[in-house]
Amino acid sequence: MASVAFEHVAKTYPNGTEAVVDCSMSIADGELMVFVGPSGCGKSTLLRLLAGLESVSAGTLRIGDRVVNDLSPQERNVAMVFQDYALYPFMTVRKNLEFPLRMRRMARGAIAERIAWAAQTLALEPVLDRLPKQLSGGQRQRVAMGRALVREPSVSLLDEPLSNLDAKLRTEVRAEIAALQRRTRTTMIYVTHDQTEAMTLGDRIAVLDRGRLQQLATPQELYDRPVNAFVAGFIGNPPMNVFPIRAHTSGGALELALGDQVVPLAAGAVGTAAARPRSAGLRPEAFFIAAERSDGPAFNATVEHVEFLGHETLAHVRVGAGTEPVRLVARLPGMHHLDKDAPIRLAFDPERLHLFDPDGHAL
Helix, strand or coil: CCCEEEEEEEEECCCCCEEEEEEEEEECCCCEEEEECCCCCCHHHHHHHHHCCCCCCEEEEEECCEECCCCCHHHHCEEEECCCCCCCCCCCHHHHHHHHHHHCCCCHHHHHHHHHHHHHHCCCHHHCCCCHHHCCHHHHHHHHHHHHHCCCCCEEEEECCCCCCCHHHHHHHHHHHHHHHHHHCCEEEEEECCHHHHHHHCCEEEEEECCEEEEEECHHHHHHCCCEHHHHHHCECCECEEEECEEEEECCEEEEEECCEEEECCCCCCCCHHHCCCEEEECHHHEEEHHHCCCCCEEEEEEEEEEECCCEEEEEEEECCCCCCEEEEEEEECCCCCCCCCEEEEEECHHHCEEECCCCEEC
């Protein structure tokens, strides 16, 4: 196991595409770090740079105390798990697990011990003599994980390993990966575009967009204190509502123009208009039906769509009319029978309002 450091790392392809731009971050020994972001944000490129499958254009990569920029993939002692498992179809599970160890010319006794440990740890003992085609998707994923772990790598790299599984199996295997990482304390970097996976797996999460690191923080910090509008709108399910506003003061209080309505806020509640906020953000759970509580700024909206989820109701609403109405999602506890196109008066907790400047930075 080892720590990992990216120091001002950049990757520019011959056609001029900047896949990674001046990325710096440190990953602690034994940490489970998740890289998350939309397609094309650079997360898989960072993984390939660390694995040695791509060369860096600038900056320094460290694994432990070693600079690995010029080392081959074999010399870096990293193991990579791909989304398509990459198992040898003509080999049994046992032989798939043994293969990287035989390539290292490890003694038979040592190989047997490693395979026994991996099979027990990953619950593969009943399927050791089966071929990959005889396994379920979750079992194949565990074999791929086992083949990586038997090598005792300094760092394990997982590139969207669950994307080929159905929703139920993704949840199960995700829990298995988290439990496995806690047991082995392997330094692990996990790449995904699914922010739910990121929030439930990572000790910390690196959010990327267009090759740039946007924020590196714990799941709770990302959720509660996003540094910009991109992170706010990407993290969460449903994500934070980020919407344009106009702000001005009236008698010392801040007023927000939301759609076609002016929503007054208590003086000092969320700052002043002098900060020039251009957009605001509210988590879906920050809303409540105004008639049910007397506190909080309120506004009128129109119901567009309702999702009944049993324990909660997601109300998709529209504020204002014309060509640019503001659309919001409110998470309401319990079951609320709301009709499409019906008026609704919503309120929100002003302490949960986030404001962003014209460049999208949190105020």
